[in-house]
Amino acid sequence: xxxxxxxxxxxxRARLGDDDAFRILVERHQDAVxxxxxxxxxxxxxxxxxxxxxxxxxxxxxxxxxxxSSLRTYLVRIAMSCALNALRSTRRRELRFVRDDAALEQAxxxxxxxxxxxxxxxxxxxxxxxxLTPDHxxxxxxxxxxxxxxxxxxxxxxxxxxxVLSRLSRAVQQLRVSLGPVWEEFSE
Amino acid sequence: xxxxxxxxxxxxxxxxxxxDATAPDADEAALxxxxxxxxxxxxxxxxxxxxxDRTMAALAASRxxxxxxxxxxxxxxAVLRATAMQHHFRVxxxxxxxxxxxxxxxxTVIVRSGDASIxxxxxxxxxxxxxxxxxxxxxxxx
Numbered sequence: 001x002x003x004x005x006x007x008x009x010x011x012x013r014a015r016l017g018d019d020d021a022f023r024i025l026v027e028r029h030q031d032a033v034x035x036x037x038x039x040x041x042x043x044x045x046x047x048x049x050x051x052x053x054x055x056x057x058x059x060x061x062x063x064x065x066x067x068x069s070s071l072r073t074y075l076v077r078i079a080m081s082c083a084l085n086a087l088r089s090t091r092r093r094e095l096r097f098v099r100d101d102a103a104l105e106q107a108x109x110x111x112x113x114x115x116x117x118x119x120x121x122x123x124x125x126x127x128x129x130x131x132l133t134p135d136h137x138x139x140x141x142x143x144x145x146x147x148x149x150x151x152x153x154x155x156x157x158x159x160x161x162x163x164v165l166s167r168l169s170r171a172v173q174q175l176r177v178s179l180g181p182v183w184e185e186f187s188e
Numbered sequence: 189x190x191x192x193x194x195x196x197x198x199x200x201x202x203x204x205x206x207x208d209a210t211a212p213d214a215d216e217a218a219l220x221x222x223x224x225x226x227x228x229x230x231x232x233x234x235x236x237x238x239x240x241d242r243t244m245a246a247l248a249a250s251r252x253x254x255x256x257x258x259x260x261x262x263x264x265x266a267v268l269r270a271t272a273m274q275h276h277f278r279v280x281x282x283x284x285x286x287x288x289x290x291x292x293x294x295x296t297v298i299v300r301s302g303d304a305s306i307x308x309x310x311x312x313x314x315x316x317x318x319x320x321x322x323x324x325x326x327x328x329x330x
Contacts, residue, residue, distance in 0.1 A: 019244065019247075022244075022247070023240055023244055026239075026240045026243050026244070027240045030235055030239050030240065030243075031233070031234060033235075034233045034234050034235045034239075035233040037233075038233040038234075039230075039233060043231075047235070048235050048236055048239065048242070051235050051239060051243070052239075052242060052243045052246045053246075055243045055247070056243070056246060056247055056250050059247055059250075121229040122229045122230055122231060125225070125226060125229045125230060126230065129226075140222075140226070143219070143223075144219065144222055144223035144226050144227075145223070145226050145227060145230070147223065147227075168219065172218060172219065172222050175222065182225075183225065
């Protein structure tokens with residue numbers, strides 16, 4: 001509650017052009033934004049850029065923030081939107097420039113490059129996450145990695161709760177298939 | 189959440205009615221296991237050190253770009269340089285300025301002259317109206 005009050009006061013100061021106040025908001029919420037962005041994109045070079053873009057978009061929309069949801073939830077919603085845009089534009093670029101069949105196969109199936117023997121679980125899991133569609137990945141990131149409730153996840157993604165649950169079910173099924181023994185090991 | 193609610197969803201990339209018709213809700217225990225697996229295996233999420241500094245710098249750059257864009261969207265002043273021109277050239281330049289303003293191509297006309305007869309009479313690098321240019325042109329001509 002104290003955080004929320006502080007956020008409200010800081011947002012009010014930032015609206016008046018106080019950059020110090022805005023900087024405090026960045027420092028306070030950057031970890032939540034990082035969880036969303038790196039969950040969606042991995043530790044790619046552009047994760048940092050997408051994080052910055054999130055806060056710049058938030059700054060441009062300061063007047064639109066009415067405090068109906070928590071600032072963290074609001075920021076995560078912007079971060080998710082930015083990350084989805086980055087994923088979709090990357091996907092379009094990859095498919096535009098990929099020419100030979102092998103490269104196309106890898107662009108479509110990131111697991112083709114991850115060896116179950118040589119790579120650690122983190123690499124395998126990251127690769128498995130990358131096989132999910134952006135919409136399914138978004139649900140996994142919010143609901144499982146970020147431990148948000150189904151309701152919060154639905155609110156952030158602006159879809160019905162039933163959609164969150166069905167996407168989650170499909171995503172988990174796909175992860176189970178992709179990860180095979182790694183999944184079984186952790187499930188025991 | 190009702191089926192009616194889902195059919196009103198406008199997310200373009202997913203058919204929610206189809207989702208709910210064919211996919212069972214995720215089992216909570218399986219979700220717990222999946223979450224633990226993912227959180228345990230993936231490294232903690234964080235941006236590189238200095239993220240706040242980079243963000244504030246990017247914000248400043250974004251503001252500068254916005255300001256430049258706003259400035260570029262305004263009509264640029266027409267600058268007619270008449271330095272060291274002969275008298276009749278200055279008259280031609282002033283007449284061109286009048287024409288530009290009259291046609292509404294630019295909202296500002298700045299006329300410079302080497303001997304400053306038009307500048308002093310008219311504008312001195314300030315925005316100038318049609319009347320001012322006409323007046324200074326008349327003075328200069330006399």
